[in-house]
Amino acid sequence: MRVDVISLFPDFIAQCAAFGVTGRAVERGLMSLHGWNPRDHAQGNYRRVDDRPFGGGPGMVMLIDPLRSALSAARAADPRPVRTIYLSPQGAPLTQAKVHELAGRERLLLLCGRYEGIDERLIAAEVDEELSIGDYVLSGGELAAAVVVDAVARLQEGALNDAESAVQDSFEDGFLDCPHYTRPVSHELGSVPEVLMSGNHGDIARWRRQQSLVRTMQRRPDLFDEHALSKSDRKLLEQWRADQAE
Numbered sequence: 673m674r675v676d677v678i679s680l681f682p683d684f685i686a687q688c689a690a691f692g693v694t695g696r697a698v699e700r701g702l703m704s705l706h707g708w709n710p711r712d713h714a715q716g717n718y719r720r721v722d723d724r725p726f727g728g729g730p731g732m733v734m735l736i737d738p739l740r741s742a743l744s745a746a747r748a749a750d751p752r753p754v755r756t757i758y759l760s761p762q763g764a765p766l767t768q769a770k771v772h773e774l775a776g777r778e779r780l781l782l783l784c785g786r787y788e789g790i791d792e793r794l795i796a797a798e799v800d801e802e803l804s805i806g807d808y809v810l811s812g813g814e815l816a817a818a819v820v821v822d823a824v825a826r827l828q829e830g831a832l833n834d835a836e837s838a839v840q841d842s843f844e845d846g847f848l849d850c851p852h853y854t855r856p857v858s859h860e861l862g863s864v865p866e867v868l869m870s871g872n873h874g875d876i877a878r879w880r881r882q883q884s885l886v887r888t889m890q891r892r893p894d895l896f897d898e899h900a901l902s903k904s905d906r907k908l909l910e911q912w913r914a915d916q917a918e
């Protein structure tokens with residue numbers, strides 16, 4: 673997969689992706705990252721990339737043409753079809769389902785805004801979809817782009833080793849992850865749940881599923897309500913409720 677990033681700080685994403693799974697995905701040639709700085713496409717002595725907002729108000733707005741020229745250069749760098757994504761709080765929420773969809777593409781073009789944002793005419797003309805990583809405002813789209821790169825990289829075939837890919841990630845099946853424990857068995861902070869020491873893989877799987885269900889029900893009722901529970905899931909929850917009542 674090729675990922676092009678339009679940013680005033682093009683090295684930002686490369687640095688974020690230089691470690692761990694994303695670094696390995698790049699090393700293994702599973703993903704390539706290319707940064708494009710709109711300032712390199714800005715005209716005039718001052719190479720302006722922003723200007724004051726029409727209608728007044730604080731801050732600056734990123735100009736159309738430097739961004740448009742950088743987008744055009746990035747698209748022309750590879751013949752394959754590309755999806756252009758603008759990261760902003762105004763976008764659709766990024767979900768694991770969306771990450772899976774993006775991970776299956778040959779190319780992504782991530783547009784990172786700064787200041788108060790970018791001229792709306794550029795979004796309308798050049799952006800395929802706007803995505804948000806959460807309901808808060810960052811100082812720029814680069815961290816959000818790094819999140820997309822990380823989430824997509826780990827889904828590239830060969831990015832995760834066997835142990836990692838065995839991990840049942842949160843949200844992969846729409847439920848939160850179960851708790852995890854490692855040595856020592858006993859610690860001043862508490863002991864490891866006995867079922868995990870039982871060697872009974874069926875019991876362990878049921879306990880982990882029950883924990884995922886309960887955590888999701890307690891912490892993210894919005895997610896929990898999205899899913900019709902299987903018969904076995906309902907039984908696990910009933911058992912948990914009965915245990916709580918004891």
Ligand SMILES: Nc1nonc1C(=O)NCC1CCCCC1
Nearest residue numbers: 759760785789804805809810816
């Ligand atoms: N939240 C977010 N999800 O994706 N991006 C986000 C963000 O907060 N981005 C910063 C803003 C800052 C002004 C310009 C446009 C981007």
